[in-house]
Amino acid sequence: MNILVCVKQVPNTQAISIDPVTNTLIREGVESIVNPYDGYALEAAARLQDKDESIRIVVLSMGPPQAEAALRECLSLSADAAYLASDRFFGGSDTLATSYILSECIKKIEALENIKFDMIFCGKQAIDGDTAQVGPEIAEALGLAQITYGLTCELKDNELHVLKETEDGKEIAAIGFPCLVTFTKPDFEPRFATAKRRFAAKKAEIGRISADDIPDIDRGKIGLKGSPTQVRRTFVPEVKKGGTIFRDGPQDESVRSLAQMLVDNNIVATVE
Amino acid sequence: MAYNQVTPEIIAQLEKIAPGRVITGTDINPDYGRDEMPIYGTRMPDVAIDVLTTEEVSEIMKLCYANNIPVTTRGAGTGLVGGAVPMMGGVVICTSKMNQILSWNDEHFGVVIQPGVILQDLQQAALKRGLMYPPDPGNKLSTVGGNVSTNAGGMRAIKYGTTKTYVRGMTVVLPDGRILKIGENVEKTSMGYNIVQLITGSEGTLGVITELVLKLIKAPKIAISVLAPFEELNTALQAVPKVFQSSFRPTALEFFERDILIMSEEYIGKAVWPRDIKGTPIQAYLLMIFDGETMDELDPILEKLTDFMLEQGAMDVMIADTPTKIKDIWDARGVFLDVIFESARLYDENDVVVPINRIAEFVKFFWDEAKQYDFGVNYLGHAGDGNLHIFAVSNDMDEEEFKVQVAKWMTSMYQKAKELKGELTGEHGVGGGKVEYFQEYVGDIAYELHRQIKLAFDPKNILNPGKVCFSYEELGLAPANV
Numbered sequence: 194m195n196i197l198v199c200v201k202q203v204p205n206t207q208a209i210s211i212d213p214v215t216n217t218l219i220r221e222g223v224e225s226i227v228n229p230y231d232g233y234a235l236e237a238a239a240r241l242q243d244k245d246e247s248i249r250i251v252v253l254s255m256g257p258p259q260a261e262a263a264l265r266e267c268l269s270l271s272a273d274a275a276y277l278a279s280d281r282f283f284g285g286s287d288t289l290a291t292s293y294i295l296s297e298c299i300k301k302i303e304a305l306e307n308i309k310f311d312m313i314f315c316g317k318q319a320i321d322g323d324t325a326q327v328g329p330e331i332a333e334a335l336g337l338a339q340i341t342y343g344l345t346c347e348l349k350d351n352e353l354h355v356l357k358e359t360e361d362g363k364e365i366a367a368i369g370f371p372c373l374v375t376f377t378k379p380d381f382e383p384r385f386a387t388a389k390r391r392f393a394a395k396k397a398e399i400g401r402i403s404a405d406d407i408p409d410i411d412r413g414k415i416g417l418k419g420s421p422t423q424v425r426r427t428f429v430p431e432v433k434k435g436g437t438i439f440r441d442g443p444q445d446e447s448v449r450s451l452a453q454m455l456v457d458n459n460i461v462a463t464v465e
Numbered sequence: 466m467a468y469n470q471v472t473p474e475i476i477a478q479l480e481k482i483a484p485g486r487v488i489t490g491t492d493i494n495p496d497y498g499r500d501e502m503p504i505y506g507t508r509m510p511d512v513a514i515d516v517l518t519t520e521e522v523s524e525i526m527k528l529c530y531a532n533n534i535p536v537t538t539r540g541a542g543t544g545l546v547g548g549a550v551p552m553m554g555g556v557v558i559c560t561s562k563m564n565q566i567l568s569w570n571d572e573h574f575g576v577v578i579q580p581g582v583i584l585q586d587l588q589q590a591a592l593k594r595g596l597m598y599p600p601d602p603g604n605k606l607s608t609v610g611g612n613v614s615t616n617a618g619g620m621r622a623i624k625y626g627t628t629k630t631y632v633r634g635m636t637v638v639l640p641d642g643r644i645l646k647i648g649e650n651v652e653k654t655s656m657g658y659n660i661v662q663l664i665t666g667s668e669g670t671l672g673v674i675t676e677l678v679l680k681l682i683k684a685p686k687i688a689i690s691v692l693a694p695f696e697e698l699n700t701a702l703q704a705v706p707k708v709f710q711s712s713f714r715p716t717a718l719e720f721f722e723r724d725i726l727i728m729s730e731e732y733i734g735k736a737v738w739p740r741d742i743k744g745t746p747i748q749a750y751l752l753m754i755f756d757g758e759t760m761d762e763l764d765p766i767l768e769k770l771t772d773f774m775l776e777q778g779a780m781d782v783m784i785a786d787t788p789t790k791i792k793d794i795w796d797a798r799g800v801f802l803d804v805i806f807e808s809a810r811l812y813d814e815n816d817v818v819v820p821i822n823r824i825a826e827f828v829k830f831f832w833d834e835a836k837q838y839d840f841g842v843n844y845l846g847h848a849g850d851g852n853l854h855i856f857a858v859s860n861d862m863d864e865e866e867f868k869v870q871v872a873k874w875m876t877s878m879y880q881k882a883k884e885l886k887g888e889l890t891g892e893h894g895v896g897g898g899k900v901e902y903f904q905e906y907v908g909d910i911a912y913e914l915h916r917q918i919k920l921a922f923d924p925k926n927i928l929n930p931g932k933v934c935f936s937y938e939e940l941g942l943a944p945a946n947v
Contacts, residue, residue, distance in 0.1 A: 205789060224788050243743070266787075382737045382793065385692065385783035388771035392764070 194348075194370075195249045196238045197299055197310045198272065199331070200231040202256050202263035203321040211429065227263045230316025232270075234376040236383035237346055238314050239271035245348070249273050251306070253298055255283060255291060261399050268394035269386035276302055276400040283404065285417025288322075292330030293414050297407050299335065305400070311370040312353060317342060317377045328375035339373040340366050346374065468553060468927070469533045471511040479514060479556070482524040488513045496542055497557050498550065501806065504813045504868070505547030505898035510537065510557035517562055519636055519644060519675040526673065527642030529556055529927060536640075537929045538669040540581060540608030545814060546896025548615065548668045552937055553930045558673060560610050566590055567676070574681045575633070575650035580610025580674045597684035599625035601717075602892065603802060610674050616666030618892035620717035620754070623849035625682070627892065629665045634678030637664055637671075640923040650678050663918070668894045669929040671922040685756035688716065689763065689786040690794050691770065693779040694739060694747040698722055701749040702825040704777035705848045708753075709821075713770055717754040718849030719798065720824075723747060725843055729797040732804045737793045742780040751779075751848060752798065760786070802854075805843050809858035813871045815899075817878060819887035821851045827878075827885060831855060834877050838870045852891035879906060900936045 205224045212219050227235075235252065242248040252267040254260050255278040264275035278298045286294060303309055313335075315328035325341075332339035342358040352367045355374055368374070386394075404410060413419055437454070439447035452464040479487045488494075489512050498509035516522050529536045535555030542549055551557050563579035566587065570576070571594055578587060585605035591598045601619035602612055611617070613635075618627040634648025648654070648661040664671050695701035701720055708718060723746070730736050740747055755770075757763045771782045785794045805812060819827045824846065835842045839862055846853040855878070857871045879889055879902050889906045890899065904912045915934035920926065931937040 208788075226787065226789055380736070382735065385737075385739060385785060385790065385794070388691070388767060388782040388784045391784050391786075392768055392771070395764070 194241075194245070194247070194311045195251065195308045196241065196312045196314060197302065198231065198235045198238050198250060198252045198267070199295060199313065199315045199328070200235065200252050200254045200263055200267055201228045201316075201319045201321075202226070202254065202260040203228045203319050206320045225259070225262065227266050228316050228319045228321075230318060230320070230376060230378070232316070232383045233378055234314040234316050234343075234374075235267055235270060235272065236379075236381075237343065237374075237376055238312075239384065241346065241348060242271060249308070251276065251302060251310075253278065253295065253302065255279070255286075255294060255298070264399050265394045265397065266386070268397050269391040270384060271390075274306070274400070275397070276402055278402045280403040280405075282412065282416050285420065286415055287420035287422035288324050288326040288330060289422070290415050290420045292327045292334055293419075294410070295327070296331050296334035297410050298402050299331070301402055301407050302400070309371065311372075313337065313371070313373040314343075315373065315375045317375040325375075328373065332373035335371075335373070337371055337373045338368055339375070340368050341375045343374045343376040344379040467533070468535050468555065468930075471534055471555060475528065475532055475534065476512060478528055479512060479525065482528070483514050483516060483521050486515045486517070488515075493557075497539065497559065500542050500544040500547055500549050501802075502545045502547060502812075502814065502898065504811065505550070505896065506552055507550060508552050508554060510551040511554050513557045513559060515559050515562045516675075519638060522558060522638040522673050522675050523642045523644050525556065525558060525642075526638050526640060526928075530641045530925060533925060533927060535927050535930050536673075538610075538614075538673050540611035540614075541583070541604075541606055543604040543607040544611065544615065544896060545816070545893045546890070546898040548894050548896035548929075548932060549611070550897060552897055553940065555927075560673075560675070561608065563610075563675065564608075569594065570650070571596065573650060574683070576679050576681055578609060578677050578679065580608060580613070580677060582609050583607070584609055584612060591681055592684055595684055596681040598631065598679065598681055600628040600631060602628075603799075609677065609679075613665050613674060613677060614667065614669050615892065615894040618847075618850070618852065620719060620847060622847070622852075622892075623718060624714060624716045624756075629662055631680045632661060632665045632677065633680050635661055635664065635674050636676035638673040638675055640672065640925065640928045645672065646676075648678060650680055666894070668896060668933050670919055670933050671928070673928070686758050687760065687763065687786075688754055688756040688791075689760075689767070689784060690791050691753040691755065691767065691774075692738075692783040692785070692794060693751040693753070693774045694742060694781060694783075695749045695751070695779055696745060696747070697778075698749040698828065699825050700778040701751050702828070702848065704751065704774065704779070705824065706822045707777060708773075708849075711773055713766070713773070714755075715753040715849060716756045717752075717847075719752045719846070720749060720848035721752075721798075721801075721845040722749050725801060725804070725845055726750065726797060728804050728808070728843075729800050732800055732807075733796055735793075735796065738797060739781075739783070745780065747780060752794070801845050805856050805858060809841075809856075809860055811840075811859045811862060811864060811867045812856055813868075813875070814854060814856045814893075815875055815878060815889075816852060816854050816891050816893045817882040817887055817889060818891040819851045819853070819882055819885045821848065823885045823887070824848060824851055824853070827853070827881060827887075830881050831874070831878050834874055838874055840867060840870060840874075847891075850891070851887065875902065895933045897932050897937070900931075900933065903933070 205226045250272045252272040252275045318325035340355045343355045346355045455461045493513045499507040535553040537551035538558045539549035560581040564581040567577040601621040602617035633650040637645045774782045785791045840857040840859040844855040895903045
């Protein structure tokens with residue numbers, strides 16, 4: 194079986210701080226990492242591969258040439274091959290244009306490798322954009338059934354059984370092939386790169402896909418011009434200061450004072 | 466030897482020396498009566514003073530010397546042998562507010578600091594200038610003055626040496642209040658006895674350090690971590706001497722067993738480390754750091770190391786080379802001590818050193834010995850230098866019984882360490898907790914020399930009494946609440 198995992202290189206947002214004077218993000222020196230949710234998607238694929246060595250894992254990313262580093266990291270973890278979709282015509286794409294480009298790239302890779310992907314795994318969202326749209330939009334573009342918020346998965350009776358997060362707990366959903374699954378954070382972290390794989394990954398060839406490589410792509414649907422989303426303005430949210438902390442006196446008294454304040458401010462109707 | 470009580474008159478004089486910073490009685494921060502190993506006793510001082518200058522310390526010492534009042538110096542109180550606990554009462558001088566980095570000499574790789582500078586502050590400030598202060602004891606919130614006083618080591622000692630390697634000069638207030646400024650930041654000195662190195666590691670018994678001249682080195686640009694899991698501890702430990710024999714120069718080489726890793730990961734709530742390889746459980750880990758200027762320089766070394774480790778029986782070799790991965794891998798290692806402190810009501814520890822080719826033998830010995838006792842054992846070790854941190858822990862034992870049993874166990878370990886040609890303590894010191902063991906370990910001649918040196922500096926034995934080479938008991942004072 195073949196699994197394609199979509200990954201994005203993102204700035205480590207945990208390491209980004211805000212300049213207290215200009216109120217803008219300090220991006221300087223911030224490490225670029227594989228989007229953590231994509232890392233969980235890759236780990237889910239790797240765990241399937243642990244059980245069945247014949248499974249082939251291919252990773253795909255869209256981004257500038259330096260995103261190759263993220264793909265090499267995936268190769269050092271568990272991926273067997275990697276492709277980077279990189280072209281100035283792809284730049285400025287919103288989620289719809291991105292998912293269109295990625296879906297076209299997936300078809301291209303299938304043609305190049307002469308395979309069909311049984312599963313496409315994505316992180317549920319990227320930590321720099323937080324839209325959670327690209328995965329489901331790829332499924333839509335490719336006409337695939339999908340499961341979102343996956344935690345772990347296993348192959349069973351020619352189906353993929355996905356343990357997924359729901360509003361009020363977890364459930365196991367089964368899906369046939371081909372399919373797309375997006376993954377969220379499970380209760381474990383992805384594996385470490387083994388040294389052998391890491392050295393091989395450094396030397397590995399990474400496939401490049403440009404707009405010219407996909408002659409059928411509709412250039413009106415890609416890049417900044419092909420994106421219906423328009424960013425009018427970005428701003429740093431105002432930091433709210435002050436507030437009241439109820440901590441003097443016994444706990445139940447503090448809780449009562451807090452409840453009364455909520456009632457007084459019409460935030461809740463009554464408190465029993 | 467009879468010490469005098471601190472009288473209201475003396476407090477008034479102290480107040481003149483350090484206005485507004487003389488704290489007495491119950492106003493004293495309770496931390497000033499203990500360090501991180503309370504099993505060796507706790508006691509509050511009668512007076513605590515947050516000192517700010519060398520001259521103040523000198524005046525305080527003159528006053529206390531004239532009046533025969535015990536004085537104990539403390540920094541952050543992160544010691545592990547009761548070294549900074551004022552077991553004879555009297556005055557505690559706290560140097561934590563003397564926390565300024567006074568001057569840098571980037572061309573000459575030097576820095577002059579006050580003793581209360583926090584280790585991680587010095588490390589980070591040096592890094593910003595492209596320099597490194599290599600000593601790296603586990604507790605990054607300890608003060609550099611404290612590190613110097615115990616000649617603290619840490620993980621990087623195998624490549625860069627311990628604290629003493631970086632102490633070039635100091636200003637010290639002697640017990641009678643005289644101010645001694647000695648040593649310069651030069652590579653060589655052949656001038657008389659090396660008093661700077663004598664005071665380094667003297668655990669606050671010879672003088673009060675008020676300024677330090679430290680050597681720095683150019684900081685390596687990158688440091689990456691290598692993890693080698695093993696099916697068996699002995700296989701891992703057998704590989705350790707061969708790492709050096711094969712000319713690898715790790716910056717750190719640590720080892721630990723499965724149990725403490727799992728405890729630590731549960732404590733931080735994050736499971737990052739591999740626990741099995743293709744279904745086979747990992748029993749022991751070697752964790753290494755390699756540093757250098759570029760990845761191109763390190764990569765060939767790492768490739769050779771990988772093959773070497775696999776030949777030595779490692780189940781696999783993993784590399785963490787990004788800040789996130791490196792942080793992930795070290796977070797669990799960083800909390801080992803906290804896990805022990807917070808999971809056990811009673812704990813005691815030793816930090817013996819054995820030759821690196823005898824670690825496996827020593828580990829087997831203390832596990833076998835421990836079987837006859839009721840306490841549990843947690844341990845970890847600097848595999849690269851043979852320095853182990855071995856803890857006895859208990860939640861349900863009676864404290865007295867715990868102490869009795871642990872004392873027997875410790876004695877057997879010290880005998881064994883001596884037999885293996887090791888040392889009693891690698892980086893924590895003798896403090897108040899190990900005076901008897903120390904005497905036994907070094908023998909009468911060395912012990913007597915220590916006492917003569919101590920009395921040459923401090924004829925009245927007022928500075929940190931009851932530590933290193935004088936016991937509480939022989940000073941004629943049963944400490945109040947040991």
